[in-house]
Each structure stands twice: as structure tokens, then as C-alpha cells.
Amino acid sequence: MLTRRTLLKTSAAGLLAAPMLSHPASARTMAITVASLLGEDKPETKIWRRIVERVEARLPGRFRFNIVPNGALGGEKEVAEAMRLGSVQASLSTVSALSGWVPQLQILDLPFLFRDAAHLRRVVEGDLGQDLAKRLEAEQFIACGFIDYGARHLLTKEPVTRPEQMKGKRIRVIQSPLHTRLWSAYGAAPVGIPITETYNALSTGIADAMDLTKSAYAGFKLYEVVPSMTETAHIRASGVVYFAASFWKRLGAEEQVILRQVAAEGALYFNQQILEDEARSVEVALANGGTLLEPEDIEAWQAGAHGVWQDFASVVGGMPRIEAVLKA
16 A cells, blocks of 8 residues: 555656656556545545446546555645646545645635535636636646535534633634634634544544534544534635646646546535435444534624635635626
């Protein structure tokens, strides 16, 4: 099993160049190391099994996929850095994790902006999605499809239903200025922690709360340390299926077209898998001591979050762009 440490010590040339030099271009087999945060039973890995099947059917023997699950290659930012180095060739990522390279992605993270999955899909399939994909490519990330991880909800050790109850709580956040600003608005103390370290942080008291999707909540068994889930649905957690540009540039035109098509199909498959997995995840959480709560005074939650819109308007393209997304 590959680990992040061994990959970072291995150059892209060592992984890819030798097989390519030993075969004619038309018969070469290229290695693709894929990083997945979760296990074989979760959509984050299932999508890659699906992509492998589709690619092999259309380009038999052209690629050799090595799918590394369970966050063995690190969290999302670590994987993104490995992609830029060329030691990982493909993965999924939330837009939050990539916003350090493309700040404009944060428009998809604005709290209480998207009504539902269909609203998000309309936006990412339009001009905005194309613009964001071009910006990602300029940063060496080839985004072949946008995905929807589902809504993010508040997870706490003790029940929290009103925003004022967050005051003074240490909340684990994605390492993103937007997420830090959001929870600071409620008087919480944000702490940036990679997702792979979150369970330990919550169990040892480094953090008291966090926010996450239902699927990942069960995937990381977080119901054991933050048993209360308040269904705030404050952010629609969007992401991308993406490849490393250093790998992409080595492909022929036909290979690029097929990988792009198959990845886009995989994104739709992922979205459906998430819907099904959310229902299963809730059942698992409830069976293991978790509780679901409805938020009280949702207008107060929204009012605290809307300050984020003003703060990040200049970063994401201005208030007119935010308002256009809201109306889409």
C-alpha cells in the first residue's frame, strides 16, 4: 500500500516515465495513482471504481489505476499539493480545499446561497462552472466534473440548535478564511484541522464541534465523538473530479476526451451515490447513539452568515455575481 510519505519521496518520472519509454506510444500503459479520503463502501472510492471500468472499456490496457483509499495519502490539501508535484494523478476535492489556489471557488461555499442540489447543478453547469474550471487549470488542476457532497450540518458534543449557543465553542473548520469567518460570526473559536485528524481532535478536546456532510459524518465515525447533528444545511459542499496537469499534458487528444467524458459521467454517478449514502449514513449514526436536531430561529443563523457574502464579494466576483447565483 502506498503512503503519502513514499509518494512524496518518489518523483513523477519514477512512477510514469519508465513504463512509457519501454513501449511504443500507441501501446504504452500509464500509471494513475488516485487518492481517496474514504473506504471502498463510500462514494469517494466507488466513483473511481466506476471510472476505471468505463475507461478500460473504451481504452483497454491504456491505464493502470492504483486507488489508495482511507486518506492514506493525506487530507485534501496534502493531496492537492501532491497533484501539483506529480506524485498523485487524480482525486476528488471539495472546492474549499482548493480555494487557496483559486479564491473565486469560494462563491460555491457561501453559506445559505444554494437552495438545493438542483440549484447547485444549474450553476456549475453554466458559465460560472466553466470560468472556475479555467482558473483551476491555470493552477495545474484539470477539473473534469463538479460534484455535490451534500449539505454541511453542524456537529456538536452537546445539543446546539440556536446560533448564540455556539459562543465560545472551539469548532474545527476547513482551513479556509471563509469557513473561519462564518463560525466567528456566531462567537465560536475556529480551529483549522485536516479532516484526517478531526476525530482525534474532537476526542481529546482540541475541538468541541465541527460541520460536515451526513455521508462523511458516518464515514469517519464522528457520531462517536460529536453525537448531535443539527441539520443547518448552511453550505452546499461542492467539489471536483480532477487530474494533475503534469499527467494530463502527457495524454493524447483521444485520451483526454475520453477521460474527461468518463469523469463527467462519474460525477453524476457520485451525486446519486451521495443521495443513497446519506440515508444509510443517518441510519448508522442513529443506531450508534447519534441524534438529529432541527435548528431553531433559522433567520438568525442566516443573518450571521450573510455577513460572509459582503466580506467575500470582492473575492468571488462582486455582489452582482452572488445575486445572479442566488436567482439561478
